[in-house]
Amino acid sequence: MADRRGSAETVVTAADKPEVWQPSPIEQQRAAYRLRQRRRSFVVATVSTIVVLAVVVIVLVTSPGWDRFQSTFFSPHEAGVAFPMVLRGLWTNIEVMLVCGVAIAVWSLVLAVLRTLRGPVFFPLRAFAVVYVDLFRGLPLLLVVFLLGLGVPALQLSGLPTDPLFWGGLALTLSYSANVAEVLRAGIESVHPSQRAAARSLGLSYAATLRFVVLPQAVRRVMPALMNDLISLEKDSALLAAIGVVDALRQAQIRQSLSFNFTAYVVAGVLFICLTIPMARFTDWYARRRGFQGVGGQL
Template identity: 35%
Template sequence: MPQAKKRELPIWLLVAILLAVVFFWLITTNGQYAQILNTLQKGIGVTLFVTFVSFALACILGLAVAMARGARNRAIREIATFYTEIVRGVPILVLLFYIAFVGAPQLVALYNFAMSPLVDAGVIEKLLVRDLSMTWRAIIALTIGYSAFIAEIFRAGIESVSSGQVEAARALGLSRWQTFRFVVWPQALKNILPPLGNDFVAMIKDSALVSVLGVQDITQLGKIYSSSTFQFFETYNVVAFLYLTMTVSLSLFVRALENHLKRSHTNQQN
């Protein structure tokens, strides 16, 4: 039997933990760092809210686009492909500005036009552009931006399932939905989860871009605090520490999940 590969000691992880302990000690013993952390912790909730909501909506939209790209109707396939290719070619920062200052007013106008009978009847009030907060404009932009990349992840995962299994399921009398639900999706999910987790980690970092819209996340609060106290070194140390804590933790979780899926797949083959 082949000898099991010896697991190497993750030196980088030990160094990262050591730095985290040192920095945590600085925060608890240094009044300046403690004050900065107390100020920035208000933005942690905003950062996590924007990230989780945007990612959940992007997954839903991405799955819909991926399914559309595999549709029988050519027009639907072309529209989904056009959406994916165009959105992936636009930088997230540009998309944030476009949605916030161009798309949002048009969306409000479309809503008011669709709801005009109810508005005229006095059932609901007319929506104003300022009623759509910058936080939700940022969420919409991140949702659209990431849905195109996630759609490709879903499409690749779905296409990784052999067509023979799909044909066998259809031969057994399963409908297209039943085939997708019971045959394609469980197998595709194993290939989808690792890259999907990496995109989630990337979204946490890209959520810092919403600070350009004035959203009170970690980056924006750090920018305001450092510009008022001139403690740029200390402030951005704490900002980097908070983002690293979130991203490294999630990266380790994604890696553990990937290893678990590999072991499960190996056990099934044996």
């Protein structure tokens, strides 16, 4: 009897253990096939890239004007001399991007909220926001930089600053706020009206609904577009060199005027690329992540 009970207990225990999933032979074949295809694609992509780069390099090096082109745009001596100067100026571009980015975020959010206000009593505010957005979206950014950076200091009014960096940053803020405001307004209007109705039914005021319910969802939805605008702002900060701001581009201009060599411009371009490419890749990653969240919910 004891042996029977022991064997019965053994049978029950084995039955209670969960079975470990094992892929079927067909699934294993499919996985092996997909692995071979990925390896084949990687090899083909690598070989084709090497071949294309080799052809481009051979064509450039064997071209008749390569020596003069190399000495004019890729001079190692000029690059070594220009790099510290351009790097110091690049910090000005980074400061402009950070300070103007904060100002643009605040002012564009105000404009977007003004454009979404309801009721006839808010018509003047909506009209102001519409006129502002239409005006600064229609004006070229360089034109605004010239008007504020050169025109306003020429008035010589007492109490107004004369620093071109201030007026150039203001021009960037005014122009970019118009574009960013439209991005934020699209995000606000993409939130379903039921979200507002549910918040108001819980006793939240209009301002509280906008702050705690609408804006968090709206900003998350348009975050990739906002990141792209930040990348554009970082590049367009170089336009301030046109009004005398000593940034990376201006430093490159100074060095080029002394050496009559354009390598300094290439150095400035490489430094800007080193800033924009990581930001662009992070934006792509975030956009893909948000896309997966939109399909499958929150991660």
